[in-house]
Every structure is written in structure tokens, then in C-alpha cells.
Amino acid sequence: MPDSIKAYEQKHLDDVVAKVKVAEEDAKQRIDVAENDEAGIRKNFVNDLRIKTDSYEGLLETALSVRQQQQMLAERQNSWQHATTELSTLQRLEKKAYFARIDFQEGPTAKTESIYIGLGSFSDTPDHFLIYDWRAPISSIYYDGELGDVSYQTPDGEQTVNVQLKRQFQIEDGTIVTLYDTDQTVTDQMLLSALSEHSDTKMKSIVTTIQKEQNQIIRDTKSDLLFVQGAAGSGKTAAILQRVAFLLYRYRGHLNAGQVMLFSPNQLFNDYIDQVLPELGEHNMVQMTYYQYAGRRLPKIDVETLAQRFDESNTPAQKKINQLKGSLAFFDAVTGYADHLESADMVFRNIKFKGQVFIDKAKIQDIYYSFNRNYHLGNRLQATKEALIRILNRRISSEMKTKWVEETIQDLSKQELDSLYGDEPREFESSEKEMQFLSRKVVMKAFEPIRKAIVRARFLSINNQYVHMLRDIPNRLELRDYGISMADWQASVEESITKLKDHRMQLVDTTPYLYLYDKMTGKDGERDMRYVFIDEIQDYNAFQLAFLKFSFPRARFTMLGDLNQAIFTKENSRTLLQELSTMFDPDKTRVVQLTQSYRSTQQVTDFTKHILKNGEAVTAFAREGELPTVTVANDEAGALKKVIAQVQKNEADQETTAIIGKDLADCRALTDQLKAAGASVTLIQSENQRLAPGTIVVPSFLAKGLEFDAIIVWQASASRYAAEDERQLLYTICSRAMHRLSLVAVGEVSPLLSDVPAEEYTVI
Numbered sequence: 001m002p003d004s005i006k007a008y009e010q011k012h013l014d015d016v017v018a019k020v021k022v023a024e025e026d027a028k029q030r031i032d033v034a035e036n037d038e039a040g041i042r043k044n045f046v047n048d049l050r051i052k053t054d055s056y057e058g059l060l061e062t063a064l065s066v067r068q069q070q071q072m073l074a075e076r077q078n079s080w081q082h083a084t085t086e087l088s089t090l091q092r093l094e095k096k097a098y099f100a101r102i103d104f105q106e107g108p109t110a111k112t113e114s115i116y117i118g119l120g121s122f123s124d125t126p127d128h129f130l131i132y133d134w135r136a137p138i139s140s141i142y143y144d145g146e147l148g149d150v151s152y153q154t155p156d157g158e159q160t161v162n163v164q165l166k167r168q169f170q171i172e173d174g175t176i177v178t179l180y181d182t183d184q185t186v187t188d189q190m191l192l193s194a195l196s197e198h199s200d201t202k203m204k205s206i207v208t209t210i211q212k213e214q215n216q217i218i219r220d221t222k223s224d225l226l227f228v229q230g231a232a233g234s235g236k237t238a239a240i241l242q243r244v245a246f247l248l249y250r251y252r253g254h255l256n257a258g259q260v261m262l263f264s265p266n267q268l269f270n271d272y273i274d275q276v277l278p279e280l281g282e283h284n285m286v287q288m289t290y291y292q293y294a295g296r297r298l299p300k301i302d303v304e305t306l307a308q309r310f311d312e313s314n315t316p317a318q319k320k321i322n323q324l325k326g327s328l329a330f331f332d333a334v335t336g337y338a339d340h341l342e343s344a345d346m347v348f349r350n351i352k353f354k355g356q357v358f359i360d361k362a363k364i365q366d367i368y369y370s371f372n373r374n375y376h377l378g379n380r381l382q383a384t385k386e387a388l389i390r391i392l393n394r395r396i397s398s399e400m401k402t403k404w405v406e407e408t409i410q411d412l413s414k415q416e417l418d419s420l421y422g423d424e425p426r427e428f429e430s431s432e433k434e435m436q437f438l439s440r441k442v443v444m445k446a447f448e449p450i451r452k453a454i455v456r457a458r459f460l461s462i463n464n465q466y467v468h469m470l471r472d473i474p475n476r477l478e479l480r481d482y483g484i485s486m487a488d489w490q491a492s493v494e495e496s497i498t499k500l501k502d503h504r505m506q507l508v509d510t511t512p513y514l515y516l517y518d519k520m521t522g523k524d525g526e527r528d529m530r531y532v533f534i535d536e537i538q539d540y541n542a543f544q545l546a547f548l549k550f551s552f553p554r555a556r557f558t559m560l561g562d563l564n565q566a567i568f569t570k571e572n573s574r575t576l577l578q579e580l581s582t583m584f585d586p587d588k589t590r591v592v593q594l595t596q597s598y599r600s601t602q603q604v605t606d607f608t609k610h611i612l613k614n615g616e617a618v619t620a621f622a623r624e625g626e627l628p629t630v631t632v633a634n635d636e637a638g639a640l641k642k643v644i645a646q647v648q649k650n651e652a653d654q655e656t657t658a659i660i661g662k663d664l665a666d667c668r669a670l671t672d673q674l675k676a677a678g679a680s681v682t683l684i685q686s687e688n689q690r691l692a693p694g695t696i697v698v699p700s701f702l703a704k705g706l707e708f709d710a711i712i713v714w715q716a717s718a719s720r721y722a723a724e725d726e727r728q729l730l731y732t733i734c735s736r737a738m739h740r741l742s743l744v745a746v747g748e749v750s751p752l753l754s755d756v757p758a759e760e761y762t763v764i
């Protein structure tokens, strides 16, 4: 690239930065003005406000003036907010104004235009954009096409332009470090340098190097279901975070971050990605694990944790039952059962008062089923509550005459009496009237728990209903079709009952339980949620997905996953895709496959993909690195020595390292041994822990979605990984490595590695 071009571009950059600085000053002034105004309003507010409470007009006047002041404050707050956001974008632009330039013509006779693309828009006069936001429609041509005719989507339809130049910049602190002209989507050079960086405990945004296939995911606005099957490290997570930023920009004013929700695999992962959106100048979306989402609604039940679920060893019969409980057929069966409750079989509980039956369950049942067939579960319940409240109100008068009421009044202290009188005048026509007044108050107070119980529908019993439903399932589904015998089913119902009595529940029961509860109480989901993202979709079952669709009826779904990494659902994940396809309109479903893996070096990707059999396609990105190493020690002590030596080597090379063990027990034992040998490592044992800098030891099921410079697989031995259905697990572990992968086995190496060609690793 001739120096004259670099000089020209640096001058252009200097001009833009100078204008950015002017705008920064302007924004700062606006912030000052807003702050001063606000302080002024608050001060005057106290001085000006005369509280008039002696007449109705006076009260109204006071209220109006308070309201006016509040409005003025809100306006200042708004302009303060606006100027502050603008300032933070400008400060970012001052350092790195843009990363690309595109020259294009809108038609053969049109004049050539140049635009610069950066993290945010900037214009010096309205309509004169010096920088375009990377999410603007026109910016799409940078990611999407090559030179020549390129089309892009605008809100008014498709546009085609002729692209003549694509220039990329690496800018640091207002100085151009390098620039390249390219005819490819994004030069490999830029991507290579992005990928060669060391890993961090926080994920970074990929704005400058988004790839064409990723851009399709980011900018999709049409699909109700966008399903992304992407190899490990293909940028699924990176792309969806960019997508959230894109959507927030595209629908600014109509969509806020609170209407976007991401279901992530674990809390560590939440921590790992929480800087990406703020870095892009956006607020984080709502982020939760499915476990948190379900658990939050079941505060009194201990739902099985990730670690427990991972350690679960089920009999073949239990596996089949779990499979059934996670299927769409089961979802339909629960739906059918719930609909049937409109005409029969709802289980009720007596409403009690002072240990006695107050309203009998048979009576409640009569009321519940007295409404005509047009009443569905929701309004049937509402109408029942209203009827019960009426009964309660009628019972007040009769209860007032009972002995306990009279006794209670006699025993009242002065303080209690005062609180019963409240602010009401204490003049009564007669002592009888006064007694009546007090009796009513006493009874109403005593009835308060009953009123609450009615309003909260405590006369329903979700636990009993759930058990009733489980017992009824053989009437709704042909168990034999699922390879389940009647005896096995009954045994599993008994087990669920035992657990429920003990306030425990398996994850596989949680969703049907919540779904049944929502149906019984007529809930129809959170209508405000507009975009739901589900990462690591292969760990969900169809029932959960159907439930999420039911729970967010107006949302569009983006589901991402890698069937190669199905560590919980294993082979069942393949049927998930089929089941999903029946849940959404095929015309509004888009499936995108990402096969290129960006995370790892070619050597690591080649090695890991040989662990899989009939796996989904994975292509290595041509980034050179060292071969993975495999060490087989005779005993644990020998293996431990190898691990310590490897950690020391990694530390010397400044490679952040995670040692991944199969389960928590292995990881605990290893951490103790490493610490005893003087190594400094942090054990991550629960998903609620934070990612620590330095070397960590982490069990496989918590390493999902994360990445590290170097991975040491602890106990890559035949004793740990032998079963065919553990291939995905071993693959998931190994594919966390960016640059360096070391496997350490004791005794005999895992047979799951037998298909890896000998030239793809070094034995040490």
C-alpha cells in the first residue's frame, strides 16, 4: 500500500477525530446544563411549593404543581441520559473511529460514494454521516459480498450497489496502524490477527471481522425460528451477541434490552459474555440458565442441579421414561390432560380456618364445575375465586356472633383496639353498634389468611394434580410404543411422589410440572418478551422448547447449538431437530449451518473432530499451531507430575490454562493434589462461581461455551471415557482449546481416541 494512501487516510482520520472532539465538548456542555437545570429545579421545587391542604382546590393545585415539576425533571433526565450515551459513543469513536471504508456506486451513472464504518454513527450535520454504524443497512455490504454488484436489505426492500473498494483499518488511539485493500469479505489477515490473541476471562465483540454466514444470522429479521447448527468454536455465541446489538439498533424505540432474553448454559458463561454488549454501547439482555428460570418459580422445591444431573446414572427403563417425559408427545399429553380438567378431575383442597374445614373441597368442586363449557381453565378459576370470596363475605356476619370473637374483643389491649379503630371516627350510636363494628374488624382480620388463600388459589393442589396426571398418562399414551412397561411407569410415579414429599424434583419433571400449573391457572405467558435466544440447544428436550414457546408466545426464537456437543441428552438430540420442525411454521423457519471453527488452531480442530463418529461437519480454520500431545502415565502420581510440568510450561508461555476433569470428584481430588504440590490453581465447582484469572480446574459440564488458550484434559483414560455415548463429552472438552491441547491419561488412554490418526498428535 503506497505511503501516500496511508497519509491520505491518516489525514481523513485526523479530520474526523477533530470533529468527534468538537461533538464531545458539545455533549459535555449539554450534560452540565442538564445537571444544573436539574439541581435548580430541585432547589426551586422546595422553595416554590406551597402545600395547600385546606380545600379540595388547594390539594389539586398542589398535586398539579408537583406533577409539573416531575415532568420538568424527567425531561432534564432524558436529555442528560441522551447526552451521556452520546458522549460515551464519541469517546469510543475518538480512539477507534472506524474499521472499514467502502466505495460504491448506486447506478452506472451515479457518482462514487465513500463511507466509513465504525462502532457507532457520527454526523457533523444532520444527514452528513462521517461514520456509519456497523448495523446500518448499507454496512451490510462490508460483511456480505465481494467487489462488484452487491445487494443489501433496507427497510424499504433490497438495494444493489456496485462496490469498487473495500479498505480495512487497524486503528489504535487515533493512529492508523495498518490498512489493507481487499476483495474478499474480510481479509484473513485481519481475522488471523484477531484469532491469534490470547484468551481472556471475558469474551470480546467480533464487529470488525464478522463473517458472511455469521452476518446472515446477525441480520435476520424474518424468521420466527432461526436455528443455527454450528461446530464448536464457529462463533455461534459471538454471532448472537452481535445479533442482539443489531436488533436493539434496528428496532430502536420499539425494543429494549429487557425484551430480549438469553438462556445460557451456566452462570460462568453469563459472566464470560457480559462485557460484549456494553462494549458495543448496548445494555445487556435478560440472561438466565434454564435451571434458574425454572427454579425461580419453584422456591420450595430443590430442583436437581447440573452436577447431580450429570452424575445421574439411570437404568435403561428410567432412560426411556426420561426420554418420554422430554418429548413433544408428552407435551401434547399434558395439554390434553389439562384441557380435560375443564370438565372433570381437578383436585381440590379444603379451605380451613382454625383447624376446621371452612369451605369443603366438594363445595369448591361444585362451584368450579358449575360454570358452563365456555369457561376455560383461567376464567373458571377466576369465577371460582369470586364465588368463594362471596361466600367468605357472607360468613363474616355469622362469624361475628361466635364466642371467640367476643372473647377476642374483651382481651384486646389498648394498642390493639386503637389499631382496630384506625382513622375512623369513634362515635357510635350505641355500644351495640360499637361492638358490631369491632366484631366485624376482628373477623375480617382473622379471615385475612383465608382471603389470601382464595386469591392465591391455594385450594388447588399442584402436587396432587401432577401425581394424578402421571397416573393418568397410560390412558393418554401407549407406553409400549416408547418401550416402557406399566410396572416401570408405576415405579417411576412412586419415585416422583417420594421426591415431591421430600421437596425434591428431577429436572425432567420440572417443566411438565410448571406447564401443568400454568395451564391450571390459566397463565398464557409473558407477552412482552420479543426475542428469545437459547444457546446450547442440544441440552434441552423438546418439552422444554415447547414450554418456552408457550411461555413467550409473542417472541421470535433463535436457537443455537452443536449436536456434536450433546453432553446431557446424548444421541436423543438428533430427534430434537425433527420435533422442533413441527413446532414452527416451516416458511418462517431458517436453518443455518456454520462449519468453520474459528476458536482453535488447525491442529487442534483436526484432532478433536476425529473423536466424533458421524458427527456434524467441522472445517478447520487455517491457523497454524503445535500438535496436541497425549501422555500416558503408569499411575496417578506420574500423571500428576505431567500435569504440573504442563501447567508450568503454559504459564511460562503465558497461555491461560484450564484443566478439565470429567466430574467434580476427579476435579476436587486433582486440585488437592496440585495444591499439596505447591501449584496455584482455582477449582471451579459450581456454576455460581466466577471465572478466576490464572489456571483453573473445572469439571466438564461447567466448561460449556467457554474457551482457554490451553486445555489439559485430566484423566483422558480408558477408565473415564470408554462408552460410545461419551464421545460428545470428550469432544466438547477438547474443543475448548484455542492454541494448545494436552491430554493426560493413567494406565490406558481412552479408546475414543483410537480414530485419531497418529500424525495428528505427539506422544510425550
Ligand SMILES: Nc1ncnc2c1ncn2[C@@H]1O[C@H](COP(=O)(O)OP(=O)(O)OP(=O)(O)O)[C@@H](O)[C@H]1O
Pocket (backbone or CB within 6 Å): 191, 194, 195, 204, 206, 209, 210, 211, 214, 230, 231, 232, 233, 234, 235, 236, 237, 238, 239, 562, 598, 599, 704, 705, 706, 707, 735
Ligand atoms: N468472525 C469472527 N471474528 C473473530 N473471532 C471470531 C469470529 N467468529 C468467532 N470468533 C471467535 O471464535 C471463538 C469461538 O466463538 P464462540 O465461542 O462464539 O463459538 P461457539 O460456536 O459458541 O462455540 P461452542 O459451541 O464451542 O461454545 C471466540 O473466541 C470468538 O471470538
